[in-house]
Amino acid sequence: MSRTVTRAVTIGALAVAVGGGAFWYLRLDPEAERATQTAAAQESPAATAVEAATVEIGPVIDAMTVTGTLRSDEDAFISTEIAGRVNGVHFTEGEAVEQGDLLFTLDDAINRAEVATAEANLELSRRNSDRAVELLQRNAGTERARDETRAQLAINEAEVNLARTRLDKTRITAPFDGVVGLRRVSVGAYVTPGQDLVNLEDIDPIKVDFRVPERFLSAIRVGLPIEAKVEAWPDRTFEGEVYAIDPQIDAGGRSIAVRATIDNPDRLLRPGLFATVRLILESRDEALLVPEEAIFAQGDGQYVYRVEEGVARLTEIRLGGRRVGQAEIRSGLEAGDVVVTAGQMKLSDGAPVRVIDAGAPADDDGEVS
Numbered sequence: 001m002s003r004t005v006t007r008a009v010t011i012g013a014l015a016v017a018v019g020g021g022a023f024w025y026l027r028l029d030p031e032a033e034r035a036t037q038t039a040a041a042q043e044s045p046a047a048t049a050v051e052a053a054t055v056e057i058g059p060v061i062d063a064m065t066v067t068g069t070l071r072s073d074e075d076a077f078i079s080t081e082i083a084g085r086v087n088g089v090h091f092t093e094g095e096a097v098e099q100g101d102l103l104f105t106l107d108d109a110i111n112r113a114e115v116a117t118a119e120a121n122l123e124l125s126r127r128n129s130d131r132a133v134e135l136l137q138r139n140a141g142t143e144r145a146r147d148e149t150r151a152q153l154a155i156n157e158a159e160v161n162l163a164r165t166r167l168d169k170t171r172i173t174a175p176f177d178g179v180v181g182l183r184r185v186s187v188g189a190y191v192t193p194g195q196d197l198v199n200l201e202d203i204d205p206i207k208v209d210f211r212v213p214e215r216f217l218s219a220i221r222v223g224l225p226i227e228a229k230v231e232a233w234p235d236r237t238f239e240g241e242v243y244a245i246d247p248q249i250d251a252g253g254r255s256i257a258v259r260a261t262i263d264n265p266d267r268l269l270r271p272g273l274f275a276t277v278r279l280i281l282e283s284r285d286e287a288l289l290v291p292e293e294a295i296f297a298q299g300d301g302q303y304v305y306r307v308e309e310g311v312a313r314l315t316e317i318r319l320g321g322r323r324v325g326q327a328e329i330r331s332g333l334e335a336g337d338v339v340v341t342a343g344q345m346k347l348s349d350g351a352p353v354r355v356i357d358a359g360a361p362a363d364d365d366g367e368v369s
Contacts, residue, residue, distance in 0.1 A: 047352040050343035052307055053291050057335050060287035060321045060328045063280045068210030068228070070273040073261070074176050074202035078103060079194050082169045086189045093182050097200070101174045104185075104197055108170040115163040122156040129153045178202035179267065201271055206264040208240065210277045211255040219281045220245055226260045227278040230269065238262050238269060242279075287320065288329040294339040295319070295327055305340040305347050306333065307355060312340060314349035 084106035091103050129149040135141025174180075181199035185191060208228055212220060224242045240262030249256060260277070262269065294304045295317070302319055305312040320328030333339070338355070340347065347353065 047310070047354040048312075048343060048346050049356045050305075050307075050312070050340045050347070050353045052338045052355045053294065053341050055329065055333050055335055055337040055339060056289045056326075057286050058289050058323075058326075059283065059285045060289070060323055061280055061284075062282040062321045063278050064212065064216065065276060065278050066210045066212055068208045068260075068275045068277045070230070070269055070271055070275055071207040071209055072178075072201040072203050072271045073205050073207055074178065075271065076175060076200050077196040078172060078174075078198050078200055079196050080104075080106065080169070080172060080191050081193055082106070082166060083192050084108075084170060084190070086185055086187050086191060087170075089183060089187060091180050091198075093180060093198075096179050097174045097177070099174055099176050102171060103174055103180070104172040106170040106172075106191070108167055111163070111167040111170055115160070115167050118156065118160040118163040122153070122160050125149065125153040125156040172197065174200060176200070176202055203267055203269065203271060204264045205240075205261045206269045206271070208260050208262060208275055208277060209257065210260075210275075210279075211250070211253065211257055212279065214249055214254045214256055216281070217249075217256060220256060220258060220279075225280045226262075227280070228260075228262060228275045229278075230273045230275050232270075232273060233268060236268070238264075282321075284321075284328075288333055288335060289323070289326045290329055290333070290339050291341050292322070292325060292327050294341045294344075296344055304333070305344055305353075307338040307340060307353055310352055310354070312347045312349065312351045312353045315339075 086104060087107045088105040089103075090105070091097055091101070097103070129146075129152075132141055132146040132149040136143060136146050178200045179202075181201065183198040185195075185197050191197065208226070220242070222242055222245065226240050226242065228238045228240065229236070230238075240260045242258055242260045244259040246257035246259075258279075290304065295302055297303070301316050304315050304317055306315045307313075315332050317332035318330040320330040322328065340353070343353075
């Protein structure tokens with residue numbers, strides 16, 4: 001055998017030995033094999049170009065938006081309990097008043113005369129009673145006379161109290177702090193018992209009534225925060241909290257009546273206003289968030305493609321709350337995972353991918369859509 005042939009045989013044997021050694025190295029070392037496959041996938045022209053984003057941690061708020069109506073904390077139509085002529089109006093319409101402030105007076109001339117008559121009769125009854133007792137002590141009177149004068153004394157005392165009460169009714173005062181509305185009578189008008197004279201509204205705090213579907217009964221509780229907006233103040237958000245839940249479910253609308261209260265020191269909110277109410281059911285500060293465009297439905301489940309070492313892995317997820325542009329992931333992903341946000345239609349489980357844009361981080365305002 002010539003020297004040239006011998007050299008060729010030697011080189012061939014060495015090549016086979018090196019190739020065989022590399023084959024068995026990759027078979028015995030899975031990490032090296034996976035790294036080689038990943039590098040090949042990334043460098044391969046068959047890898048699909050996709051956009052991706054990283055799973056983030058941020059606040060999420062579970063909330064629902066309903067419509068409601070504002071109501072006074074306390075309200076009443078002020079009326080008279082006795083008949084009479086209005087003698088004076090002692091407030092300015094639309095102004096704030098305090099409990100006990102005088103609002104109206106009625107002509108009290110007759111009532112004062114009744115008080116004077118009752119007091120005179122009472123004084124006479126008191127003297128007659130004293131005489132009857134004195135005569136009985138002297139054995140010059142009878143017990144019956146004493147008892148009769150005592151009964152008459154009690155009657156006259158009651159008549160005095162009744163006359164004085166009627167006199168007090170000629171002065172109509174505010175039963176609670178609030179704002180008076182527009183009066184319905186003027187000085188000189190004759191009013192009768194039960195006739196409305198003016199409305200009184202306590203609007204600090206103010207109430208908001210709204211309804212929620214019955215399926216949310218387990219989530220509704222006293223103390224839940226709300227945010228209310230009204231068309232009269234479009235740039236303002238008014239905060240409050242739930243303080244009462246009606247125990248009766250509306251059988252017709254299958255809804256629950258809920259009442260919340262809102263501080264209203266500037267009296268900007270008024271009873272009767274229509275309000276859009278955002279009821280905050282739950283708040284989580286460390287939720288896993290992904291862009292909404294990363295999520296797609298397949299069968300009955302929700303899925304994403306998770307990028308792992310240059311390969312797209314089909315991953316089933318469970319969704320939670322939502323906020324603007326993002327969705328909460330309750331299970332299936334971890335913080336720091338990378339998910340495909342564009343190009344999913346071209347992928348299948350295990351397909352090689354090449355990330356061309358990781359996306360920009362979302363804001364952290366925690367607002368929910």
